[in-house]
Amino acid sequence: MTSKTMNMVQALNSALDNLMASDDRVILLGEDIGTDGGVFRVTEGLLAKYGPERVLDTPLVEVGIVGMAIGMAVQGLRPIPEIQFQDFIYTAMDQIINQMAKIRFRSGGEYDCPMVLRTPYGAGVKGGLYHSQSGESYFAHTAGLTVVTPSNPYDAKGLLVSSSQGDDPVIFLEPKRLYRALKQEVPEDIYKIPIGKAEVVQSGDDLTIITYGSMVPTVMETVKKNQINAEVLDLRTLVPVDRDAIMHSVQKTGRVVIVHEAPRTGGFGGEISAMITERGIDFLYAPILRVTGPDSPVPYRMEEYYVPNEKRILNAVNKVMESA
Amino acid sequence: MTSKTMNMVQALNSALDNLMASDDRVILLGEDIGTDGGVFRVTEGLLAKYGPERVLDTPLVEVGIVGMAIGMAVQGLRPIPEIQFQDFIYTAMDQIINQMAKIRFRSGGEYDCPMVLRTPYGAGVKGGLYHSQSGESYFAHTAGLTVVTPSNPYDAKGLLVSSSQGDDPVIFLEPKRLYRALKQEVPEDIYKIPIGKAEVVQSGDDLTIITYGSMVPTVMETVKKNQINAEVLDLRTLVPVDRDAIMHSVQKTGRVVIVHEAPRTGGFGGEISAMITERGIDFLYAPILRVTGPDSPVPYRMEEYYVPNEKRILNAVNKVMESA
Amino acid sequence: MEQQQKKESKQSEKPQYIRAYAAMVLSRTLDKKIVSAQRQGRVGFYTPTMGQEALQVGVSMALEKEDLVYGYYRDVPMMLHRGVPIETIINQIMGNSADTAKGRQMPSHYTSKAFHFMSVQSPVASNLPLAAGAAYALKYRKKKNVVITTFGDGATSTPDFHAGMNLAAVFKLPVVFVCENNGWAISLPVERQTMVEISQKASAYGMPGIKADGMNFIEMYKAARTAIQDARAGKGPTLIDALSYRMGPHSTSDDPSKYRKDEVTEGSEKDPLVIGEKLLTSMDFADDKLLEKIRNEAIKTVDEKFDACEKIPPPDPLTAFQDVYKNMTWMLEEEVKNIL
Amino acid sequence: MEQQQKKESKQSEKPQYIRAYAAMVLSRTLDKKIVSAQRQGRVGFYTPTMGQEALQVGVSMALEKEDLVYGYYRDVPMMLHRGVPIETIINQIMGNSADTAKGRQMPSHYTSKAFHFMSVQSPVASNLPLAAGAAYALKYRKKKNVVITTFGDGATSTPDFHAGMNLAAVFKLPVVFVCENNGWAISLPVERQTMVEISQKASAYGMPGIKADGMNFIEMYKAARTAIQDARAGKGPTLIDALSYRMGPHSTSDDPSKYRKDEVTEGSEKDPLVIGEKLLTSMDFADDKLLEKIRNEAIKTVDEKFDACEKIPPPDPLTAFQDVYKNMTWMLEEEVKNIL
């Protein structure tokens, strides 16, 4: 299998290319994804290669993009709609919560809805409060949806392929701050990374740091730079989350820090924390701490104060390590 | 102050009446709230009393109801829009998340958005998956929103008055299963119950049961019937939640059960649990358990299996009490 | 001779028309049965269809077997005419173990994949963008079928109407939008829903807008046929404003006396069934005896089937938690263990 | 004599027209300054306005001081014409401590309550239902003011357009919908956004739809004046399709060469500024010298103000976390303590 050095945008593009080549049920639709190649270039070249019947530049209507994709999926296609920024997904929220997530259930399993809703999320491009949101919690709380977020090019491709070839609707959240942040060797052929499995990015004994998506590199840099003997888990799938990987690590280390970019209150970190403590507290040596975005919108000029950074992660790690 | 026996619908109606009588900035708008008096009768009689300029029967468009209310609020009125069922609020989600919650912030405080978005939520009327949802987590995760849910007629009125007379936008979730479930003496005059304060419904020493809205009566019945020496907290406000009341009780009892109707994953129970454990685990004698709706849509015929009940609450209480 | 031919061609239409009328009668009979059963506490909830039979049957007459319907909660007459077994409808109303949707949905939320009837959702109009997507799938697969999507007059104010209409027009999709304009959205009359006639809305999207007499099943059939033929021929979508009247309450929970005086009553000359009868007799397709027979058969069928379906046991509680995903998540497994 | 009168009335319009032209020039000058500053890394992002000056100034000419504007990210010419200080705009672009919105929003998201310019959001068209609500508030208070809301051609496909238009029509609100139809929504030409002319969309709501030459500020002024007068007189809303052209890229992040050939270039005879100059000279309101003076003044103003604003320090980091609620929540206080 030949491979190539790719950033995340290129890896996603390669995944879409493979998926479209191997299955004519795969259709892309969204704003500016055709002629323009997508505002982040994820779909570049695909219109030329697969034609306007499979790469649809749509009018400006997210509820229509998602709703139309659902209709395609219900009738046997495998659409992959794109929402230009996750911040603009909310007009489609009714389609997501009341249609996409519930079709299999409400039809008694007669119909299903295999599709992947891709969207870039998170801060990092100085986009202010409307181009920086991390809304994973809204989706994670919606039964029927699978929620996936990659943290590197290799995973991005493998997870997107698995998402599209699965049987259930997937919300696929792409951390835009990592789109061009790092390059990796990525196979040019199609391959899968399983949904529902976390990755142990680094083994360690002193504590477990649980994170995902946009925060993985920040956590890893902090851990390396400060030589922290942490086990770092990259969840990769938020729903269904990898309970076994989490519990395995936590029972080993007895100390937990959770890191995500979304606001703390009602963020996915709360779920992870609760999940751990309801399975027992005897193995915990310290309070479970969360390092998250604050309960406020993402500011433009002061973005760097918003996003969790080395200092804040280190603070939490130190606090957790100090506890008896 | 004269009072009257009222159910929750009547108490809410009385609050709206008082608010409208005392402040001509208060405007109601929504589907079927005028001539029909609202499908649950909460606005009954108000069109006749205050006229069509203050009680607006709107076309069928939630995004418009909410968006128009925001525009009114920005221009100095105090609208109280109604969404007929919380399940149908999602087409307005962009207005809620990106406008209502962010106007004060994004305008540097030049504009504000004092309004109350009322909506009935939860199961209990055999409404199936589209007339039974408990979506409080979506709102609780949205910085800028205050989230309130009453559990009895007296609180319903006092909290609605406070919500409408406050300075920030409020999501006001009315547990429809309790609309006519119990009656209380409720003052006919206007009064307030403070936002952000939980109520200790029952004092106790063995454990703390934290709940809110639709589940309060179920918890209380279980506790009374089984003579459990529990401290029962009714949160009343989810955001900002009453940290002090929670920590005070939990530090006293050392055991916690959280009960809500919404699905577990990403539910508000996770937030409460995480909030407690990040403040310390030394005072906990047992894992924090959650009794919640399952991670599935609410079924029609088998509704009673979905909603937390005595058996499940008791199970959790027993487990928590058994822990050393 | 011309006269003669006309008569013959007319004669060949007879079975089709009789079948249409029979479906209307069956639906009306079932409607009344369910409403009265609801009053007796034997049914939880229902949205009656009375007044919308002719328009739905008219549309259905113009459809082919493999055409897709993205309908809504009042589409019983259309389902019956398309051949959906009456049991499918009653079992759904009961939410019993024979229900295609396993008792999960509120009454009036039907599913029948076998008859290409997409499962009904409650949020008004959110089937419209799906209908556009389904039509896209047909077009992409070069199938000669069309999609019909139905919705009420209130639905025209929603985001999903705007989205579905525009997308269908922009991509020139084989979909026909049928507004079952019954004059009311619960308590709001259509005159306060919008300042224009519904058919007028088509002009904002660049598609034809047809106003049709939805109380006359033959008129409706003709209007639908034109639109469906156009869609099938690749000429793109049409909006049909099917003028009708909601003769019953919005639902069994609704009390229309709060907000209106009923304008069309059963058996009056505006009743679509009465109009249908007149059409059939004036064409010499039916006489009172035949009509009577059809009515009696409907009553017999409805009574029998209703009683039989009522005896079917409820679903196994476990089914209330299945089909959320293809395979049950560990979370749900854990929760179900606590519940059952 | 008639001739004479006409000339006099015309003469009285002169200051108004010169002021309009000056605002267009000032906006164009600022536009170019910001774009070049962005290339130098002195500005983070910007959505140029080139090509939309005439339409905006034309609308603004027809407004009164207390009228409200619910605008969008390209409304710099309108703001300047209404008298918003140029510093307000530059400080917003910089996100510095003098910005009305305290550096919280991306560039091009202006706020000026002093000039009744509602703070701009990014989600396309979501200002429209707000505009309807604001208009309701004016009507309720029996004020004689109107609301103007602006948005692009792409915006017409959104839920919020449909909602705002219908509500304004149903409640007969004093609001004018101005579609700044610049032909493109990023890479999508308006012909693929919808199958009809934008003005046509008004007919779906029962309001007048006017097509206006948005490249000619006087034509635009006349169209806007009619609509605004109607709204002020209680005749309800109007939709104006202001035909124009996005002469620049969608934003400084966009590369239009990927999807189009520019059709209107600066200084060409389609340029709204060139058209404006011709109008003024043909009416004898201005000669080359005056035009030159206006241009030079604009350059001087822009250069001076830009340099001055650039020196203003960034906001105190704490301000990034204020105004979420009137009073900071305990959660945020706790979090901010960890952050700062």
Ligand SMILES: Cc1ncc(C[n+]2csc(CCOP(=O)(O)OP(=O)(O)O)c2C)c(N)n1
């Ligand atoms: C989005 C949404 N809002 C509100 C409701 C509650 N509701 C159910 S039916 C209905 C009226 C629908 O009227 P119309 O579209 O005319 O259809 P009809 O019932 O008259 O056939 C309303 C408001 C809903 N189901 N969905």
Ligand SMILES: Cc1ncc(C[n+]2csc(CCOP(=O)(O)OP(=O)(O)O)c2C)c(N)n1
């Ligand atoms: C709801 C929403 N979807 C997508 C975007 C991303 N986006 C920003 S501007 C734009 C195009 C807008 O086009 P138009 O309405 O014609 O305005 P113009 O930029 O041409 O002035 C898009 C797609 C957005 N801001 N909001």
Ligand SMILES: [Mg+2]
């Ligand atoms: Mg109707």
Ligand SMILES: [Mg+2]
């Ligand atoms: Mg445009």
